[in-house]
Amino acid sequence: MGRSLFGEEHEIFRDSFKKFLAKEVTPFIEKWEEDGIVPREMWNRLGDNGFLCPWLDEKYGGSGAGFEYSAIIIEELAYIGSHGLIAGLHSDIIVPYIYSFGNEEQKMKWLPGCATGDIVTAIAMTEPGTGSDLAAIRTTAVKDGDSYVINGPKTFISNGIHCDLVIVVAKTDPHADPPFKGISLICVESGTPGFQKGRRLNKMGFHSQDTAEMNFEDCRVPASNLLGKEGQGFYYLMQKLQAERLVVCIMGQAMAEAMLDMTIKYCRERTVFGKPISSFQHNTFKIVEMATEIELGRTFLDSLLLDYCEKKDIVKRVSMGKAWISEMANRVAYDCLQLHGGYGYMEEYPICRFARDVRVIPIFAGTTEVMKVIVGRMMGL
Ligand SMILES: Cc1cc2nc3c(=O)[nH]c(=O)nc-3n(C[C@H](O)[C@H](O)[C@H](O)COP(=O)(O)OP(=O)(O)OC[C@H]3O[C@@H](n4cnc5c(N)ncnc54)[C@H](O)[C@@H]3O)c2cc1C
Structure with a gap:
């Protein structure tokens, strides 16, 4: 195309x-x-x-x-x-x-x-006690003279081991009402006393992705490490999360395309009952259905990309895209693995890794359910 x-x-x-x-x-x-x-x-x-x-x-x-x-x-x-x-x-x-x-x-x-x-950078929003509900974070950054003193645990942080700089999402005003008004973004450099990188997490997929826990214990950073204005962190996150969702849409869509391509190749080559498995009508229909969904995803995603490049607001549509493309890529993963038969379950076939890696796409950068909450709100529901 x-x-x-x-x-x-x-x-x-x-x-x-x-x-x-x-x-x-x-x-x-x-x-x-x-x-x-x-x-x-x-x-x-x-x-x-x-x-x-x-x-x-x-x-x-x-x-x-x-x-x-x-x-x-x-x-x-x-x-x-x-x-x-x-x-x-x-x-x-x-x-x-x-x-x-x-x-x-x-x-x-x-x-x-x-x-x-x-x-190498990281962003630390998620905590053991809260992920989807960002306003409920408990990590604090208390002003003390010319410093902030940060305390709290973070988890699931990508680039958590290799990062040299992490943007920590913390409460500079834990009593703000509503709570999201107390959130700020503070940069912490690796090696700052009180900033500990925790264990590298053992995940279902994305095995080579560096995902770790972090802890901040009386971690003192210069007040000049504050990004933007104090108390504006939540608004900054809301502005930038559309780019995060777009990035994940691009990943999910490309993974779906790769899985279909490798599956079509496999189905043409694999012969069962004397015929290539792609020629059984059920399998042909499966492949056609997947190709159709992938084409729909691509058309929608490219329209989002065009709008984003033209600096248009895509919050509602990118949330729809993140929800739909993530789930579509997982449907594709299931069917592509099935078409590989037992070989799909073997590590030497890339579909095996793709199918487990794609499972996280509907989870990180805001879950499918959270995307639907956002779209529902924007539709006035
Ligand atoms: C590999 C990986 C990398 C990650 N990288 C980062 C990173 O770099 N930085 C970072 O800060 N975080 C990162 N995360 C965290 C990720 O963003 C969170 O896991 C995600 O936002 C969900 O939060 P949670 O895990 O706490 O789930 P929860 O918020 O506990 O949600 C549990 C379930 O409840 C559902 N749910 C929640 N709210 C609602 C609602 N209102 N209506 C309906 N259902 C709801 C969710 O959809 C989900 O199904 C990463 C996660 C993973 C797995």
Whole structure:
């Protein structure tokens, strides 16, 4: 399918990124999965080749490119099954907080390292006691002279081990009414006393993705590490969460496309009862149904991408997209694995890893149910 979103220059960029992946990433995915983490230096390899934060202004080390380039990076990584190296989380979800809400001093201090890969970022919202209900976080950041003193546990934090800089979502006013008005975003550098990286979490899928607990215990940071204004953190999160959902839509859609492609190839080659399994009418229909859903997802997603690139508000539609594409990708995973028979259950067939990795797509960046709550509210229901 031709995609009006991308012109010739984008396709040249896509080709060069694919070459990079074929050499530097694909041969190592299995090893990283076994190790449970992608090596730290991969972030610098991405940065050295211009594949981190391509949208950043040149003065901060980027190339001032449009979001289309980010979309290419996210979808190609997801398509090859490198689900552990989630460049989009750093480049397109976390770094934009510093870019949009940081002051010039903060930007000059951190953004160039974010583009080279010298600084890997994380965002710590979720806590053991709360995930979907962000306003209920209990981590506090108490002002003490020229510092904030942060206390509280965080969990499920992507890039939790490798991160050099984490944006901590904390309550600077625990008594604010309503509670979301007391939330602020504070940057904490790795190595700050009181900031402990916890255990790397053992997950169902995304084995090579660095996901960890963190703890802040009397962690003192300069008050100048506050991003934007005190008490505005929740509003900043609401502004940026649409980009987070878009990134996850891109991942889910690319994973669905990859699963279907590998399944069609398998079904054409696998012969049972003397015929390729793709030729049994039930299987042909299954494949056609999946191809149709995937095409619908692609059409919708590309329309979201176009609107996002044109700076339109996509909150409602991207929440619909996150809910629908996530669930569609999981339906596709189930049926594609089934079409592989017993081989689908074997690690040497990539469908096995894709099917378990895709399970998290309807969970992180806001669950399917939370997406529906948001859309329902926006529909006045
Ligand atoms: C691999 C991975 C990486 C992650 N990375 C990060 C990260 O980098 N930073 C970070 O801060 N967090 C991260 N998370 C956390 C993730 O965003 C949360 O897990 C997610 O938001 C859900 O929160 P929860 O797990 O606390 O579930 P809960 O909020 O406890 O929800 C449990 C169930 O209740 C449902 N539910 C909740 N509210 C409603 C409602 N109003 N109506 C109907 N149903 C509802 C949910 O949909 C879900 O099915 C990550 C999670 C995973 C698994």
